[in-house]
Every structure is written in structure tokens, then in C-alpha cells.
Amino acid sequence: KAGVTQTPRYLIKTRGQQVTLSCSPISGHRSVSWYQQTPGQGLQFLFEYFSETQRNKGNFPGRFSGRQFSNSRSEMNVSTLELGDSALYLCASSPTTSGEQYFGPGTRLTVT
Amino acid sequence: AQSVTQLGSHVSVSEGALVLLRCNYSSSVPPYLFWYVQYPNQGLQLLLKYTTGATLVKGINGFEAEFKKSETSFHLTKPSAHMSDAAEYFCAVSSNTGNQFYFGTGTSLTVIP
Numbered sequence: 001k002a003g004v005t006q007t008p009r010y011l012i013k014t015r016g017q018q019v020t021l022s023c024s025p026i027s028g029h030r031s032v033s034w035y036q037q038t039p040g041q042g043l044q045f046l047f048e049y050f051s052e053t054q055r056n057k058g059n060f061p062g063r064f065s066g067r068q069f070s071n072s073r074s075e076m077n078v079s080t081l082e083l084g085d086s087a088l089y090l091c092a093s094s095p096t097t098s099g100e101q102y103f104g105p106g107t108r109l110t111v112t
Numbered sequence: 113a114q115s116v117t118q119l120g121s122h123v124s125v126s127e128g129a130l131v132l133l134r135c136n137y138s139s140s141v142p143p144y145l146f147w148y149v150q151y152p153n154q155g156l157q158l159l160l161k162y163t164t165g166a167t168l169v170k171g172i173n174g175f176e177a178e179f180k181k182s183e184t185s186f187h188l189t190k191p192s193a194h195m196s197d198a199a200e201y202f203c204a205v206s207s208n209t210g211n212q213f214y215f216g217t218g219t220s221l222t223v224i225p
Contacts, residue, residue: 004155033213043202043215056212090155092213099163100146101213103155 001027004093004104012110018079021107025072025093031055032074033101034066037088046089049074078109086111114139116203118216126224131175131190133219135203138184145186146204146213147177156202162186173197198223 005024013019025032033056034046045058049068066076072093078085088108092101119134137143144163148156160171167179177188186203203216 035215042217045212045214048212058212092156099144100158100161102158103148105155108153 004091004102006089006091006104006107008107009105010108010110012112013081014112015081015083017081018077019081019109020075020077021089021091021109023074023076023091023093023104025074025091026095026102029093029095029102030072031094031096032068032072033092033094034074034076035090035092036060037090037106038086043090046076081111083111085109114143114205114214116205116214116216118201118203118219120219121217122220122222124222124224125193127195128192131188131193131197131221133188133201133203133221135177135186135188135216136184137186137203137205139205144206145177145179146206147171147175147186147188148202148204148215150200150202150218152199159188159201193221193223195223195225197221 007022031050033048036044047066048056052068063079068074088106090103090106092103094101115138117136125131146161147159149159150156159175160169162169162179170176175190177186179186201219204213206213
């Protein structure tokens, strides 16, 4: 099976812009989670979707949003980008409602 | 509430020596526990997991971990370090009711030739 794929792999944006990141889970996986990874804060949970519904949400401002489509593919959107949003954004999919997560390679977002 | 504490942000071992990476968890419900490894500029790769059953869990690349409920620990070990083990290691906990993972801050493992 193909692994979790994320597009794009690298992205450079300027402050105030918005960005959309995409994640395709492993075939058959219905749960998709998003994480932000930075050197200072480590891995922080953004949100999790299961069957097109947001089931869990981390402690991030409303500028961060996501959605999941009927084919389980997911997107996350960050509006009004700030310098502090520069990070590696990781997507993970899971085959069950609880259990191990399989991570994609991440999208490296740089905000200038 | 759930959380994970990884003791030691940096660990150095000699090639061939024992690797021991420490993880303690806090969970109000029976936890699921995981160890992941991250190589530079890559995503996280699952090393091993504990859900229920046998408390000694064997993973990939010769790693294993033991779930000790009395100590709320899930330390990762490998008998003999290899140069290719140099990476960042993350311990994570989740409940059995959902997919929200809580990660530790990570331990960077250096292997000295």
C-alpha cells in the first residue's frame, strides 16, 4: 500500500497570506490527524477528522482549520499567516478509531 | 488528562552499547503507548506500540519497550546501538477512545563510532 502523502512538500509564503495543505491517507484509513512541529514547541496536535467530522481539536487559534472529504483526503488551511506559523506540518492516518498513526513526510512551511 | 515526559533531550551512546530512552506517561484511562522515530527532514515512523496484552513489546530495528503500569513508564531499549539509529525518538500516549495523541518533547540519539 502507498503511504501517507502530503503536498506540497515545501512552501514559502509571506505574512498575511493564507495557505492550504493537502494530505492523502493510506487507502482504507478513515482517521486523519494534523500536527505542527517546531523546534521550540515540539509536536503539537492540531485536529483529527474521522468520516468527514472533526472529532478532536487542539489548542490552536481559529486561523487554523481543516476538513476531510468523503474519500478521506484531508486539507488544512491557515489564514492570515504569521511568522510563528513557520513549521513542519505533519499529517497522520489511522486504520481504526484508536490505534497507531502513520505519518506522512510533512509539508515544510516557511513564512517570511 | 494525558501527557508524556521524556527524560533527557539528548542521549549519546557508543556504537554497540545499550540504548535506553526513557518515557513516563500520565493517563487517567488505560493508555495506548507508542514510540516513533524521526530522521532528518522526514515524517515519523512507528517503532512499536503497546495497546493491551504482553507488557514487553518488540518493534522494528531491534528495539523493544516494556510497559510498567506501577512505574507509569514505557522505556525504549536496544541491546546494541548502530550508527543508523541516530535520530530523534518520540514517545506518545493516546486513550482507547479516540485518536488524539500526546507526544513527548523527543530525545535526540547520537551514536558515537
